Amino acid sequence: MSEKSRGGGAAAAPRRPRTPSAFLKFVMAVSGVFLLLYVVLHMIGNLKVFFGPESIDQYAAWLRTLLEPALPYDGMLWIVRVVLLVSVIAHIWSATLLTLRARKARPVKYAGGSHKVKGSYAARTMRWGGVIIALFVVYHILDLTVGVANPNGVHLAVYDNLTAGFAPDRWYITIFYVVAVVALGFHVRHGIWSGIQTLGWSNNSREKTIKAVSTAFAVVLTLGFVSVPLAVAFGLV
Template sequence: MATQLTSRTLVKGSRSTRSTIALKITMAVSGLVFIGYLLLHMYGNLKVFAGHDAFNEYAHHLRTLGEPMLPENGLLWVLRVVLLVSLVAHVYAAVVLSHRAHKARPTKYAVKKNIHSSLSSRTMRWGGLALLLFLIWHLLHFTVGKVNPAGGETNDPFNLVYESFELWWMSLLYILAMLALGMHLRHGTWSAAQTLGLTNTARSRARAKAAGWVVAVVIAGGFILVPLSILLGIVSK
């Protein structure tokens, strides 16, 4: 009887471990998908420095990518589906892993770990939730609803961006969200490298930490340049 119970416990533990590893890999892969998308999106946003016509031409080009093999907006919808699937997978894995960690971790251990953990790692959960809420607003603002807080037109991409970020509170909201994104990316990049087995040596761990900082600064910094430059008058209509 004891042997049977031990065997069942080991099998259950093995399945749980495999499930946890699968969820961590899901988080890592979906996170890398988002990093790739954010780099492309950030690069496109920087077209604002080329002026009104160049930015609007870029926005129009996005809608016609893949033609004539795909209809207008066809490739965009493919990308949206991939991102949506990645988002659902990422959030699901994060929630399940967080729940498991909370159940398995003693309170004293959690407090001790928090003392030695970085700010980025401690804010991953709430920072992720804040970013999810910001993403919903961002889509309503620029993509789905196209809301112009300044009251101007919404069918001109450059003017929508420019007039939105002329408002100091809109720029501040966006900049704060990008700082939160940078913190999330810094720790997320490290975690993804660790999950994928890329931090087995001291040198590889140092490279992973450096990569986290580079990804965070490049992406968050690139996004922040747009509202900051509009707010300071560096970019004009």
């Protein structure tokens, strides 16, 4: 008698090997480091708006000539964009798989009710924070990179684009920007803490210090980003 007839049907197809969770955590941590580095540099560049139009406009032009003539005009920026895109895809992919596995590994409801198991505030807002950040990034590119969603939208006229984009009558854009940056702050705080644990740099004796540093870093980053739209909206720039 064949294996097929004894088993009562066709043999089950072999399962594809599952990507190890440790590897997914490593991918999420490393991709997060690249994204965080970019975010910090981007914030520093944004703060040049407080030094006037010439400062930030020259900075934007300088970015496009980095490593010339070894690289063509805009060459370094395109390398950065590709690295960022790969990092974003890797970050979302690993985070999604880890979230789905976590849901399968633990019950989401209590025996006598429908309440979900509670986690920390930051951990529970990571998913929606990520969605807000993703939507904001799309708008931010259309607004201040491509220029199609900006009232001014002139290439390399960064100062004028910023002041037009966050003008007082566009208060709703400023609010959206602030909400997205606050979500980014929570994301960064939790991400730094999780990343340090994943990379094995954490222990019980350092836990309070790491949490304090993560929080302080996220607060500084958030204040640095929101200072620009708020300064424009209130006429300080």
